[in-house]
Amino acid sequence: MTNVVKKIGILILIAAASTTLLHAQDTGKELYKTYCAGCHGAQLEGNSAAALIKSEWKYGRSRGAMIQNVTYGIPDTEMSAFGNVLEEKDVEAVVDYIISVQDTPPSEDRPIPSQVETDLYTLQIEKMAEGEIETPWGITFIDEHHALFTERKGTIRQLVNGKLDPQPIKGVPPTQELRTGGYMDIAVDPHYEDNGWVYLAFSYTPYDMEDDNARAMTKIVRGRIQEHQWTDEQTLFEVPDSLLVRRGNRWGSRFLFDDKGYLYFSIGDMARGEASQDIGQAPGKVYRIHRDGTVPPDNPYARQPGALGAIFSIGNRNVQGIDQHPETGDIWATEHGPMGGDELNILKKGANYGWPTITYGVDYDGTVVSDKTHQPGMEQPVVQWTPSIAVCPAKFSDSPLFPEWEHNLLVGALKFEELRRLVIQNNDVVDQEIILKDYGRVRDIEHSPNGVLYVLLNNPDMILRITPK
Known part of the structure; x- marks a missing residue:
């Protein structure tokens, strides 16, 4: 009954x-x-x-x-x-x-084709690690057969000859995976064959990792990986307790080693826009350090009392893509705006990129962040995207497999789920081609040493291997 x-x-x-x-x-x-x-x-x-x-x-x-x-x-x-x-x-x-009333629910994952036609190439696409990984964030190549990538939840995984190694790296540092926090970018040292250093950015609190109110900040470390074990960890950048923030959001953090061996990394505004203009606070900046974490003496605020000496530029809301132009040597960076006002900038030492004093976007609740888009002493973007595409990774194409894309900038978008090719002439973007659309949030882009293009997708979580036919 x-x-x-x-x-x-x-x-x-x-x-x-x-x-x-x-x-x-x-x-x-x-x-x-x-x-x-x-x-x-x-x-x-x-x-x-x-x-x-x-x-x-x-x-x-x-x-x-x-x-x-x-x-x-x-x-x-x-x-x-x-x-x-x-x-x-x-x-x-x-x-x-x-x-x-849709014939196909828009939220359903679209099947990724094995070939895509673009203006200059027919692309062959191979799906990797589909259904085996969770929110991949950054990828770096040790050699053409081995790649390391992060999962935002706090793991480092390996691709070996295009196959996912089922065993994650053990002993990695804990992270605070709250809101947009967690493991972010990963990079190998320019002299990895000699020293084995691997660099990692992640959200970190010295308190309870599960406490949503714990004071935290982006942290940069390096270590070595030996037999699936993280070892020899060194802290390269960590702010004092007084500069940690509660309930942070928009953490950054993307890496770049330039041709002089400097390490650049970003920290987002942590939902504290005004801090982006304060050289004594960590949020909303791009940083430059030596590979061992020491501060270059020619950094713009290296000798200024009360400033964070590692700062390279300020007023950066949330840089999620950064790369160096192979020919000019300029450092280019993509930056999340709020609702509108995503930016592509050329980074200059000591420059101010304006957030939140000037912006082309409005806040997520529709309120005005600033009524100004220009101000003396603040840089203008090369391109701004309104509506916001949620621009994320950036990678200059210098692959021998894609000679027709030479020095084009590939950028990914999260909200718009796009991979775009930007044609640049004299530091201006003269054309934009959408290569992929609505197959997933494009989180990272990287070339392997032999020139193959790899794209990290979120929702669905997988890695795409792309070559020209």
Whole structure:
């Protein structure tokens, strides 16, 4: 008798949930007719604005991205903010209705093709480690047969001859995987064959790693890997306890060894924009150090009392891609804006890139961060992306396999799920080609020593191996 009662109860709950879902869809449909149909068409077929029955979602295909777009609008487009008109539950109902009438749910993973046609190449794509890894973040090559990569949860893994080594590296430092924190970039020393050093960036607290309120900051270390064991760890950059922050977000952190052997790394603004302008605080900067962690004496603030001597540039909201131009030697960096205002910059020693005093973006709640886009003494971006594509990795193409892409800059996007090729002439971007779109969040890009292109994807988590046909 008890089991019968339980089954009846479950059926009642299922029926109630179905009724609630249908009611929400009806509500969303009516709200759509009232607020959206005039522009997007009664059947979502498009009118003065784009059709909403589609397979490609330029401004993000996740439910969260759609809710954000409806609530706050899309900068530099005709999409208005409806958060001032509709309650949160009503916005969600409209979005759920739009999703429900799609032929293919936009959040579903799109199958990645084995070949993609681009302007200059037919690309062959091989999927690696699919379903075996979790949120890969950064990748570096020891040689053409061995690569190391990080998973944000706090692991270092290996690819050996294109296959995932099932055994992670043991003894790695603990990390605080909260919000956007965790393991970030990884790099090998320019003289790795002689010294074996591996460099790692991660979010760290000396307190309880599971405490969301623990004071923390990005930390840079190096160590060696011997027989799957992390050893000989040395701390290269760590701020004192007084400079740690609570509930930080936007940690950075991307590595670059330049042609002189300096190590560059970034720390995001940690959701503390004003700190980006303070040379006595860590957030919102790009740093330059020697490989052993010492500060170059010609760093802009190396001798200034109260400043962090490792600082190279300030006013950087969240640099997630950095590379050196193979011909000019300039350091280029991609930087997350808020909602709009992603930037591509040429980094200069001691320069101020403006965040949050100047910006082309608005905050995620639609409020104005700054009414200024220019100010004397602050750098302008080479390119700014509004709406924000959530620009992430950056890699100049110098591969012998892709001679037609020589000195082009490859950049990845998280929200827009893109791999782009930027053509640069005289420090200007004169063309942008979208190579991949809507196959996953592009987290990192790297060439192997023999020129093969590797792309790290999140959602779905995998590594793509790309060669020209």
